[in-house]
Structure formats: structure tokens, C-alpha cells
Amino acid sequence: MNNSFLRISIWVYLAIFFLYLLGPLVIMSITAFNSSGFPRMSPWECLTFQWFGELFQDQRILNGIKNSLIIGLGTVVLSVAMGLAGALMLTQIWPKLRATYYTIIIAPILIPGVVLGISTLVFWDRINRMLGLGADSFLSNGIFLTVIGQSTFIASYCMLVLVARLQRYDIALTEAALDLGASHAQAFRKILLPFMRPAIASAAVLAFLASFENYNTTTFTFGEYPTLTIELAQKVRYGITPAISALAFIIVALTVFFALLNEAKLKRQKLVAAARKNATVEELAGKIKLPSFFAGNAAAVLVVVFAIATITVVGTATAYDPGQCIADVREQKQLEAEQRIQQLREQREERRKQREAEEAEQGGAQSTPKPSNNSGFGNVFAPNSLGGDESESDDGSSEADPAPSNNSGFGNVFDPNSLQNDD
């Protein structure tokens, strides 16, 4: 196979793949700025920021964010602590039990979240009853249950992150500290914890994100404290509005921003390390010339561009008023609706004409007067009765549509009232 063909097909595949991955997020973000009441990209109506305002006035969303933050904090503390203990245990557990222990602490990742939620609910409900506590006790509190339920599996994630770093830890460091007279707690706090700090930080971020976006477990345990995810799910299930797109846009923007920031920081560290390594002896002795913050750091440049774009957008949002455009669109929509009504009416008229023509053919001269025809014109001749119908329907449409008072053109000529109408 041709090499360049292979390369092109790889790039096409990558493009399609990332389109599938990122396209939905981009489209969702764009719908947050369309004034259409249903989140959609086309037809594009007006650029608007009203959905953001609506979002921040929604008490349920704000309350959900508050609950999510409380629960996230509790989950981070509990699951990082349990994950660290679990990881320490894994490195020193007696070998016979190791495989069993590992299976038990890794299992919550694979157990469906629904099952975890149910088992937490059922178990603590039973404990609650065994202790003889009422339905409003601490053990049946939504926040407590949610933290417990989420920590069950989030601690496993934390354990995996922490154990990866713990495996590189030299146990001799702790032993040296102990030999020098430190207590076990001191050795843990001053030697092990600083070594583990980067891993603990990433485990905490992971735990918070996992807690913040969890739905399956929380939906059984939240009780009276719905989290943001629960509120969103209820909103999305019972009718979707662009206010949700606005929230999604904020989350996407924050995520991208922090990802870029992190990337810029890492790149910066790498560049500084490289500069130190390549520096000559006198440079090291004197002042080392570090590369400037933006040199060779595309991510840092992007962070700044991103920040400027955000400020611009917020600035525009405060100054911009889409009222005129929205009014225009509404007017246009009204016109379209009227046109459609007109079309429907004409179609109906056409059908009626056909039917009447058929009836006229069948019935011939013995046509009975139709009660529907109250135009005040004689019904003797079928063609005339058609004309009468026309005028009647035109009167109807001009009632619905006040702008053109008389658009019938021909039908009203036969109408006895036409003269008055013209005045």
C-alpha cells in the first residue's frame, strides 16, 4: 500500500474521531448563544447572552452547585484518606492475601454505579433501624449517604493513582528518619507525605471531578440534597432549554482553561530544567538566564489568548443588547406563520372547490342550498356559489391579519357589502 495514502487516511480517521469527540461539545456551546427558545444551531436567530442571566437566576441550579461542592469536599477528604491507607496497605500486606485484597479494593470500579447506590442506601437504612434512629437521623442524611456511596468507588481511583507513586518510594528514607529519632507519625508527615504530594493533589482533583459529575450512585442516595448533576438530569429529562447549554459552555470553558494552564505550567518546568541543564558553569555561578514565560510555550500563549477572549466576551455581553434583533426575528416568524396559515387556507379552499365541483357534476341542477354558504348571494348556480365561498374565506383571513384590510381582489366585487368595506 502506498505510504502517503496510509498517512492521509490516518489523518482523515483522526479528524473524524475528534469530530465525534469534540463536535457535540462545540455545538452545545454554540447553542448557548442562540436566542431560539430550543437549543439549536440552525436556524440561527440572534446572538444573545440572556441564557446566562437565566442560569444565574435559577435557584435550583445554584442550590445544586452548593450541594455538589459540599459533597465533593467530603468525598475528596474521605476517598483520598481511604485511598492512601489502601495503597499503603497494598505495599505491605502479607503476600497470601494480596490478590484477594487487590480484587476487593478494585471491584468498586467495575460494579455498576446503580448497584453501589442501592447497596449503600439499603445498608445504612438497616444500620439506622438497628440503632433505633428515626428517618431524620444523621445516617439517613442525603449528604452523608452520597459521600459514603461515592467514596466507595472514588477511593479505588485514588488508590490506583497513589500506588503508582508509592511504588517509587524508597522505604529506606522512612527507616532513616526513624533511626534519627522521629516518631512514626513524624516520619509519615515529614517524609512520606511531601513525597506523595503531587500524587495526592492529582488524586484529589480526580476525586472531586468524579464526585461532581457522578449521577448513577447519587440518584439513589441524594435524599433532600440534590446535587448539580441531579438537577441537570431532571431538567434535561423534562424539557431542554439553552440555559443548560450556557452552563455547559461555562464548564467547557473552565475545563479548557485549566487544562491549558496545567499544560503551560508543565511545559514551563520542562523549559526551566532544560535551561539549567544547558547552562554553562559561569552562568550557573552567576545569574542563570531563564527563558521568558512565553518563549517556546504555546500553551502559555493560548492561556493568555483565552483570558483575553473571555474578557472580550464578558465585555460585549454587558454592552450588547439583542432586543432589536429578537424583535425582528419575532416579526419575521409571525409573518412566516401567517403565510403558512394562508397557504393552509388556500389548500383547504382548493380541496373544497374540487369537492364542490364533483358534487356539482353529480348533483347537476338539483343542487340543494348549502347551509354553510351565508354570503347573501344566490345558490342557484354552482360557479357563483364558489365565488361566494371565496369572498367568505377572504373575509376570514383579513380578520386574522389586520395589515392588509382587503386582499381578496376579486371575490368581494360580488359582495353587497363591498362598497362599505372600501370606505
Next chain:
Amino acid sequence: MPQFLKDFFNRNGTGMGLAILGLVLFWTIGLIILPQLSMLDFSFRPNLPPPEIGGPKDVYTLENYKYLIYGPEGGSQDYNTVDLRVFFRTLVAAVCVTIFNLIICYPIAYYLGQSEGSHIRIFAIMLIIPYWINEILRAFALRIIFGETGVLNTLFMGMGIWDTPFDFIRNDIALYAGLGYAYILLMIFPMYNVIESLDKNQIEAARDLGAPWWRIHWRVVIPYAKPGISSGCTMVFMLSAGALAAPQILGGPSSLWFTQLIYQQFNDNNDWPQGAAYAIVLLVTCILFVLAVMRLFKVNMGDIGK
């Protein structure tokens, strides 16, 4: 005190040792094992109002499991066809989603694992960003796209490929796309981790010996990546069989996911034992299925989660 406990406390000190042991025991026994056992026990009990719990009527029964198979007593049908059909449909659909994800993710994982350069880092970030967005919002995004007046319908109708809106949601296409979308990362990363460690010389050698590209994959890369592939598949299968948000948001009105039945038993019917029984059935079936498939492809349990 047994020797190993003595060693453990000698090594960590009494205070630290107690703290570690306490946390680990709370996690493994208090949060993992006991709740599962409690749910198992609960699933064998009848649904009673709170005052009667522990009373003479509170005896073990198989009723909840019978209900899944035979339906309500005195019902018109011999079997509970509605729930059973939902159950098997869920399993089959989860398998399909897993295979779909495996097929689309393998080339990406191979590409990311075997090529070098700074653009790999950008791709990695682009992969992770969607995963940080809320599960509900991801499903919502797909609903905007697949809706009746959504982007896809507008696009295809504009191009004149079809002229009435195609109902993606009723045909479950939105649901499968959403489930696949939700778990792509869990499929890519285990595979990527394994493929990254594959020595490029092996591929070079196979190429020099005249193997065509598909045979290189079949005989060199895939056997090497088997642990990664199996952990990715296990995770995607378990999570999509247990998914709740995507079916609730993207599922058609007539199609249910088994987790939705469990949810209904808990929240609408208020029949907790019944819901617990359904959850047990789902959990046990999924575990047995995964173990059977792993036996079939000769993968060890220890390879999972590496």
C-alpha cells in the same frame, strides 16, 4: 496477636498502624463487602411496610427473583416477557457498544502509542477534556445533535438526502452513540498504556520479514496488547450495562434499559427488595459474562486494571 499484625504495627507504629488499618477496614468491609451482602439479603425479603420489618412476615423468599422470570402472580403471561426482553436487550446492546468502541479506539490507541512528537500531547488533552464534562451534559449535547430539529437532521435535509426528519432517538441510534461516546476514554487509555510499551523493533522486524500490515497487528500488536484490550472492554461493558443517565436522556420512549427498571422499582413503585433483586441479577450476570469471555480469550484476572 498474630505475627503479621505484630510486624505491621512494628513497621508503622501503633498510632499510624491503627489509622491505616481502621481506614482500610472501614472501606473494604464497611463500604464494599457489607453493603453488597446487605443488598443480597434484602433481595430475598418481601416488601413490607416499616413497622412489619423484623416481624413474623419477614421471612426469606424467592418471590423477587420469581417476579423477574414469571411476572406478577396470576398474570396473563407465563413469563415476564417485558422485563426479560429489556434485560437481554441491555446485555446485547452493551456488547455491541463495547465492540463498536473497541473497533474505533484501537487505531487511535495504536497511533498514539507508537508515534512520537509534541502533537501526541495535544491529542491526549483533547481526549481528556470531554471526559471532564458532566455525563448529563454530554448526553444533552448528543440530544441537541440527534433531535428532530437537530444539527444532523437539518444538515441532511439541507443536503436533500432525506426530506422528513429521521427520528434518531426513537431508533436508539442516539442512545448507542451516546453510550459509545461516554466511555471512549476508558477504552483508549488501557490500550494506549500497553501499546506504548511495545518495542518498536518488534514491528520493524515483522515488517522486514515481509508481513503485511494486518498480519503485524494480528500476530504482534494485538497479542501484546491483550491485557489492555481486555481491561478496556471489561470497563466499557460493565459501565454501559450499568449506565443510567444516557438511557434516561437519549433513550426512546418505548425502549428501556435494565437500570431504568431498577430505578423505577426504587423510586416509582417503592419496592426496594424487588429493585435490589434486579440489581443483584444485573451485577451477577455481568460478572459471569465478563469471566466467561475472559476464559474464552484466555486472559488472566490479574492483568485487568494494570
